[in-house]
């Protein structure tokens with residue numbers, strides 16, 4: 001029996017609608033326990049439209065590293081909490097590559113999130129070029145150390161999501177073996193900071209996860225769930241993935 005409760009995250013990115021909120025919440029509400037922790041991260045403007053239900057939690061896709069003030073367009077961790085979010089995705093590769101987020105700001109976001117009572121889901125992952133140059137583990141170590149080397153106490157309050165950039169939105173998934181190898185590396189690497197927290201840490205996988213390929217991923221020892229983009233917009237597919245995760 002796995003001691004870490006699986007976590008299945010829907011990252012809607014800049015997609016979704018009031019209709020999808022209704023359909024998704026209705027579908028998830030009728031799933032029967034036991035379930036994994038199910039987390040929906042829609043665009044923040046949709047958060048207040050989700051009816052409260054014990055079958056799912058809500059989260060955001062980004063947070064400001066600042067607490068409050070003159071930061072046009074930003075949303076604070078406290079505001080997310082007030083909007084019923086309990087988790088926040090931090091350092092997604094789309095934020096890193098399209099919006100220039102660097103390790104230092106990502107590290108600050110993780111800290112601010114935890115200080116406000118949010119659980120950050122730290123995304124790490126290598127590009128195709130980095131993988132081909134066999135730099136995957138080096139890149140991941142850098143991304144992880146940027147957050148936890150100076151602040152090891154944050155580990156016990158985090159989730160890590162391994163998301164190879166070459167697998168995001170491409171239909172190309174890491175094989176379960178490839179993903180397991182990296183997840184195991186992440187857990188071992190983080191054990192230097194806090195062995196117990198690393199053992200209890202949920203490390204989830206992201207990158208073209210579907211109802212068809214999730215079962216094999218969930219069967220791996222160090223894969224504790226998934227972060228899902230495209231398939232999280234399809235109500236039947238996402239519900240099916242959640243149902244399969246409960247048995248992993």
Ligand code: PGA
Pocket residue numbers: 011163167168169170171206207208209227228229230231
């Ligand atoms: P995808 O997105 O499932 O559409 O590949 C995953 C992600 O953003 O991590």
